[in-house]
Amino acid sequence: MSINPSMLKLGQVRSAIRETFEYGNRRAAEIGRDNVFDFSLGNPSIPPPEVVSETMLNLLRNESPVSLHGYTSAAGDYAVREAISRYLASNFQASISPDGIYMTCGAAASLTISLHALTEDGDEWIVFAPYFPEYRVFVENAGAKLVVVPPEVEHFYIDFDAFKKALTPRTKGVIVNTPNNPTGVVLPRSVIETLCGILKEASATFGHTIYLLTDEPYRELVYDASTEVPYIPSYYDATLVCYSFSKSLSLPGDRIGYIAVPNTMPQKADVFAAICGAGRALGYVCAPSFMQKIIPSCLGHVSDLETYRTNRDLLYDALTSYGFECVYPDGAFYLFLKSPTPDAKAFCEKAKEYELLLVPSDSFGFAGYVRIAYCVDTAMIMRALPAFKQLALSYFH
Amino acid sequence: MSINPSMLKLGQVRSAIRETFEYGNRRAAEIGRDNVFDFSLGNPSIPPPEVVSETMLNLLRNESPVSLHGYTSAAGDYAVREAISRYLASNFQASISPDGIYMTCGAAASLTISLHALTEDGDEWIVFAPYFPEYRVFVENAGAKLVVVPPEVEHFYIDFDAFKKALTPRTKGVIVNTPNNPTGVVLPRSVIETLCGILKEASATFGHTIYLLTDEPYRELVYDASTEVPYIPSYYDATLVCYSFSKSLSLPGDRIGYIAVPNTMPQKADVFAAICGAGRALGYVCAPSFMQKIIPSCLGHVSDLETYRTNRDLLYDALTSYGFECVYPDGAFYLFLKSPTPDAKAFCEKAKEYELLLVPSDSFGFAGYVRIAYCVDTAMIMRALPAFKQLALSYFH
Helix, strand or coil: CCCCHHHHHHHHCCCHHHHHHHHHHHHHHHHCHHHCEECCCCCCCCCCCHHHHHHHHHHHHHCCHHHHCCCCCCCCCHHHHHHHHHHHHHHHCCCCCHHHEEEECCHHHHHHHHHHHHCCCCCEEEEECCCCCHHHHHHHHCCCEEEEECCCCCCCCCCHHHHHHHCCCCEEEEEECCCCCCCCCCCCHHHHHHHHHHHHHHHHHHCCCCEEEEEECCCCCECCCCCCCCCHHHCCCCEEEEEECCCCCCCHHHCCEEEECCCCCCCHHHHHHHHHHHHHHCCCCCCCHHHHHHHHHHCCCCCCCHHHHHHHHHHHHHHHHCCCCEECCCECCEEEEECCCCCHHHHHHHHHCCCEECEEHHHHCCCCEEEEECCCCHHHHHHHHHHHHHHHHHHCC | CCCCHHHHHHHHCCCHHHHHHHHHHHHHHHHCHHHCEECCCCCCCCCCCHHHHHHHHHHHHHCCHHHHCCCCCCCCCHHHHHHHHHHHHHHHCCCCCHHHEEEECCHHHHHHHHHHHHCCCCCEEEEECCCCCHHHHHHHHCCCEEEEECCCCCCCCCCHHHHHHHCCCCEEEEEECCCCCCCCCCCCHHHHHHHHHHHHHHHHHHCCCCEEEEEECCCCCECCCCCCCCCHHHCCCCEEEEEECCCCCCCHHHCCEEEECCCCCCCHHHHHHHHHHHHHHCCCCCCCHHHHHHHHHHCCCCCCCHHHHHHHHHHHHHHHHCCCEEECCCECCEEEEECCCCCHHHHHHHHHCCCEECEEHHHHCCCCEEEEECCCCHHHHHHHHHHHHHHHHHHCC
């Protein structure tokens, strides 16, 4: 009897992403930062929109510090929740009242709190591969089993036959992430409609609500005017939106997001109460107060996405011209590239010979691809392209 | 199958403290804010020291926003951890290296993360009544049993006979909170020494480490030059310091604190890894980055405690002169008053007739007392004293 062994293991096992990033730092010390092409981390490389600093400075100068830095209620400052509710109504025609908004310390907190609120022993949560690896940690720590549905590899939407087979009477819910990490794919409306239709049918068949958690840190990060990111509560009543401002406002370290419980949610008051209970049990007293209070002025603002768009176009055009097969990324800041050899880990090792640091898709519960995070300086991409070309030539000569 | 019932219950049951506070708001709407004397909440009433705003403004003006608001490593920004390590060394002669400091979202996160890191099924954690009620929530949610030791009511230190009886082979650890919420008592060095001696003996007897979690949000809130707050890692190797800047810097809403794992901790690297694992499992990606980065400039600064000292002296002197029996509060911002009738809830109801809002000690796992939070405007105390006098007269006439 000493230490919790599963927590010890979680703390000791480094993720492949973090390993690659730290290899990059060591390599940079050896050969110079400019000679290492690190595409491992999903850390925003562009600054927040100016309204963020302006709002912070205004609040610091003009607000009472006792109130600015004081506790808010556990669910968050009511004026902030009202502002979010109004924003969702005007942008997505969503009916989500302020008492359905629960402010959180970012998307990871939104997910863990939602999962703890809903999960009972023996429950199953379904995710679609490739998936953000922390889903497994969050689902298992909430006491449920993670069920992984393999992808359809033409568009990386959803393999609906496989999905239907994964549904069981123990299915508590489904997690979707669109725009997607690691593929960059945005699920189109028709796919969302089919997904929600199946969920409605399964809820009726099994006689209980199947929840849909939508993990939305990348909602605003899309690059083509034609790309629509459907607002999922409009298609399915029992949706919990797990939102974060980390990427839209380039504030990932400051930990601010929310859970939105739509007015249409079955047993809405109970679901919200269970969220409050889970937040309390996990030690989240309230979301950071100062960060909450900048949100009303920042809603609708997004960091300047030109850099990401430029990076995406540069990389996608170049890498496909070198012979690589890539999933066309509508959003987020990831390019999903098919490994020219079935073993993506071996491909990543080969890439390292050209100082290219990529993450094998095995980390995301799916083999044979790599993730290239393009939230980096455009200049680094320019320097990296010859290395990608050499890497391609080593396979497609 | 629908919602987790224990989370639902946690979210639905309001604490007596919160109930009282909300009653106060309703009552203020009826008879005017100035006529309600609300002593229910432990929410700092004095602003942060000036260095807090100055540091925030400096960072916003001079630091790269991408780095200021970016992710730090999960354990926190290394420079911040170094600064805390140096501060603890110079102030408490503590040997706690930067790699033993884990930055958190405040004391509640420090506690939940520590408890999840260490607890295995069947473990027991000991607390001393009266105790902060969330300890029960945090301990039970980590999968352990809360064991409550009744107090000695002369000084509200520790009843060591009762404590020894509470120790079993299943004891994983003990939580102490000094300066104490709700009593305001600071445990003197001799009590800490006896406590740690018993823990060493019990660890040897049972053949495993018994941990000591010290919950320290009130460390700097003491009012007499003669009051020493012993630094517990100096007395016991297996101590985890769960610290928060909420009260010292009057930043409770901003959620910033740390866990300190001393160099003397048995299996230190494993304990730290398990803390990292628990933080990850609970959804704490990193402590708020901007808040972390103000800490090096703010270490050693404390909000101006004159208001709390004035309030304490005013209340203690007046209430004892009216005939009430109070525990002399060395620290924190709570006065613990013996109910003149054994039923403290009935006493609180009686106090309401005089618009005095107090919290019965039953909320803290102990009967017969009330907590008076004096982190309020001194002017409200002046207005409240005649009401306290009338309340006293209704009992001691």
